[in-house]
Amino acid sequence: MPATTDKIEKETVIEALPARVWRALADPAEFGTWFGVRIDGEFTPGARVVGTITTPGYEHLTFEMVIEEMEEERLFAYRWHPYAIDPDVDYSTEPMTRVEIRLEASGSSATRLKIVESGFDQIPAARRAEAFRMNDGGWTEQLKNIVRHVTTQ
Secondary structure: OOOOOOEEEEEEEEOOOHHHHHHHHHOHHHHHHHHOEEEEOOOOOOOEEEEEEOOOOOOOOEEEEEEEEEEOOOEEEEEEOOOOOOOOOOHHHOOOEEEEEEEEEEOOOEEEEEEEEEOHHHOOHHHHHHHHHHHHHHHHHHHHHHHHHHHHO
16 A cells, blocks of 8 residues: 555656656656547647547546646646546546646656646545546556657667
8 A cells, every 4th residue: 555645646757858857757648649539639738639549448538637747857836637448427526636747867868757637526426436546557658658658769
């Protein structure tokens, strides 16, 4: 059991410069490639971005995020509804969690990437534990995806 149920923290080092990792985060087409979503719109602070999940088995789902902060080669932060997988449920009345992806140079040619998703304690109790569990596992996979994407593109 994690020490906290309010936030997920994941970290990795990618053998690529921060500029390359930043492009994989900040460019909607690149983000969608490794994240498994087709994005409609641009990533700019304040923007509500909508897309379609492309991961097999989830193509019927809509992806939505609100971009909060973008500091080039340092921070990409957004809000979303975690583990919102039931197309018959209106998640819009629920609080969103905040995802912060931070970049930091690591040595001369690598980047430390840290993901923190917080705000799970505000999610309705009936789905909080499952949303936390699924996103915890999901971020583990997404770290692998972005590493693979950045180091093979």
